[in-house]
Amino acid sequence: MQYQSQMVAKPYFIAAIGLFIGQIIFGLIMGWQYVVGDFLFPEIPFNVARMVHTNLLIVWLLFGFMGASYYLVPEESETELYSPKLALALFWIFLVAGALTIVGYLAVPYATLAQVTGNELLPTMGREFLEQPTITKIGIVIVALGFLFNIAMTVLKGRKTTVSLVLLIGLTGLALLFLFSFYNPHNLVLDKMFWWYVVHLWVEGVWELILGAILAFVLIKTTGVDREVIEKWLYVIIAMTLITGILGTGHHFYWIGTPEYWQIIGSVFSALEPIPFFMMTVFAFNMVNQRRREHPNKAAVLWALGTAVMAFLGAGVWGFLHTLSPVNYYTHGSQITAAHGHMAFYGAYVMIVLTIISYAMPMMRGRAAANSEKAQVMEMWSFWLMTVAMVFITLFLTAAGILQIYMQRMGGDAAQPFMVVQENIALFYWLREGAGFVFLTGLILYVVSFFVGGEERKETA
Amino acid sequence: MSTPDPNNDKRLAVMAEMLYLCNLLLLPGIAFIWLLLLNIRRSSVASPLALCHLRQTLAASIWAGVLLIPITALSILMGGYQSVTGWTVAILYFTVCHASLVLLGVVGLAKAMAGLSWRYPLIGPVCGTRP
Structure with a gap:
């Protein structure tokens, strides 16, 4: 350190x-x-x-x-x-x-x-x-x-540096946008609209800048690739994030009482929102492939790559799945949203925080660069348990969501009430709960990995 | 006698991977025909690296077509348009399969950009053999 x-x-x-x-x-x-x-x-x-x-x-x-x-x-x-x-x-x-x-x-x-x-x-x-x-x-x-x-x-x-400046812009945006939480108009349409200024512009706007900066920092440190190369990627990624994310807020305005033009604006711009996540995945794999050193902290590199992949799947793919307004007409507020929310938050933000913790914690606890091989193996187990569990949580919720939409919203006169449908899709909720316990097991392993001793892993190149 | 330009080879490998992704994401069919033509025209003069990516992406694109279109269509047709099970299976299958193929393409693209060869797991031929 x-x-x-x-x-x-x-x-x-x-x-x-x-x-x-x-x-x-x-x-x-x-x-x-x-x-x-x-x-x-x-x-x-x-x-x-x-x-x-x-x-x-x-x-x-x-x-x-x-x-x-x-x-x-x-x-x-x-x-x-x-x-x-x-x-x-x-x-x-x-x-x-x-x-x-x-x-x-x-x-x-x-x-x-x-x-x-x-x-x-x-x-x-x-x-x-x-x-x-x-x-x-x-x-x-x-x-x-x-x-x-x-x-x-x-x-x-x-x-x-570009990394610290992008991070600072992201953090400033985070603080400023939170101020909209103090604006609480009586008009419900306006209330919802400004509410999304906090929620959407955080997670599909400025938080992505924070994510990009942390990911870039960890990749600079673990791969040894020139800072200039990584910074160029970062510029393009954050530009795409803001170009697509700001007007992409429109996908939340479809059914809250705002003018009809939001159907077009929201659909077009939010359909482009997977692009920065796609680029982030190419970026992370590209940097690791071009690495100039073998960093001993393999677990941190795994978390970094996992972040890019899971963010692309959760935020990009599962977001796109229900972002076009004709589709969203049926899917909004269903378990499809829950599926997207779970995987996107895990992939984009939970994993990037775990990435930086995985990278920094060994050094803050007195190691030169990384934990012992044994501790890292346990940490990698926790990575796979949590990640696979989250994939299954998402799949079970998606299946529940499709069934929910079909029975509750597409049946015309035969459409069933909410609580009846909930009974019908209970099997998927049980399966999701099982996957949740696997996730908790992974998290416990993650915590335990901090207490595993052994000789520190050394750099190999 | 001229020696092959490594930058050109890398560019060709990147082009092949990008066309594979384009076929999955933006221009299905058109990007595939482009990739096919690239294979026909450039295979005989390509370096082992570029040839590997050309062959891999062509084989993976064909597999993508087989995995995505007939199986998804079959699951809907077998269940019928009114069957919720058919739609559930079809949507889940298509989403997972398509996303996995895109992710493999992303890894392939990153490898090509780094000047490394890459074999698509399960669906890619061994580099140096015909697809």
Whole structure:
């Protein structure tokens, strides 16, 4: 590790993994509730489990992005972090605020939480993924601004590279777009429209810039390919991301009451959205094929390649599957969306955070470059278990989605009610739950791999 | 006597992989005919690297046609247009099969760009033999 201040990334990564475990446990609880409706009722109702599952995902990914930034920016800028103390203070603020919010979700009814936290003063609660109390949202903004200040000051005082600048643009976009969560118009159409400014422009916009920057950093370090080559790829990828992603937001505007021209704009631009993911896959494989060194951390390279492939499949292929408006007319809000959401989040964002953790953690724990062979083998097992499990989760949900659409939306007068259809597709929910337990096994192995000792693997070329 | 230009060979290999992907993603049929013509015209003068990619992509494209069109059509026709099972199997099969073939093409393209040979698993002939 080149700079001492990079160590502040460690608590962020540990918190991220801890919250990831929580997310998966709540995912399994929900999966069970899909087939056994009163499981853990009234202690953890389905809507609460879902809220905790999705909110934990967002929070732990943010911890991961922050940790990644604190690790890679000093190295890219060739200088110590502007303020490691601020980074640690923000870590504790974010962790405590996040934990209190989750406890709030679980301990009191949501309406009471809204009342206790003074939601009526500035109403922002009650919207999917943005359920956090207003006071928590304000906390997130403070943490994000402090974090951005720290990273920007570090970049400004040191070397400016394409990787750090793309990362900074992505992080700035992340912070700015979150501000739309404070705008809560009474008009439901406007409400939904601006809600997508946060949700879509995060995951299909600025988060992709963060993904590209982290992936480029890991590939520069592990392959030894010239920085210039990797940076050129990065430019093209982020350009395509923004060209397709911004107007691609239109695929969320088909059925919320916006003008009809969004059917065309949304269909055309979102049909192009797989392109940056396709390019990312070619990029990752190309860099690994042209590598000039054999980095001892094989697990990190595997995660990097896996990120590109799974992001292409989950975000690209499964996104395209239901993005054209004539198709989306039938598929929106069905299990097809859930299938896409699971694989896209796992492929694009979960895996990139695990990639940087896999790359950085051995060095932060005192190794020269990589864990022992034994630890890496276990980590690679965890990679395959989680990835294969996610593929099956996606396939089972896709099958459930096709059946759901057919029975619920295509039958004309014979169309069946929602809950009847849910009973009919329960088999796929059981299968998905089984795959979920395999995923949890992979995650446990991932955590255990950090505690496997042995002699460090050395560079071979 | 002129020596073969390695850049030209790499370009030909990349071209073959791109046409394979184009056939799957953008111009089905047209890109295949283009790839076929490229094979006919350039196979006799291509280097082992370019020849390997030309042969691989031609064989993989033929397999892609066989795997994607008749089997998908059969699963719909056997189940009937009104059968939910037929559609479920057909959509899942097509999506998984098509995405896998594209991913193999991506790996092939990356190999060609790096000047390395590549054999499509299961569907690609051994390099140096006829497809």
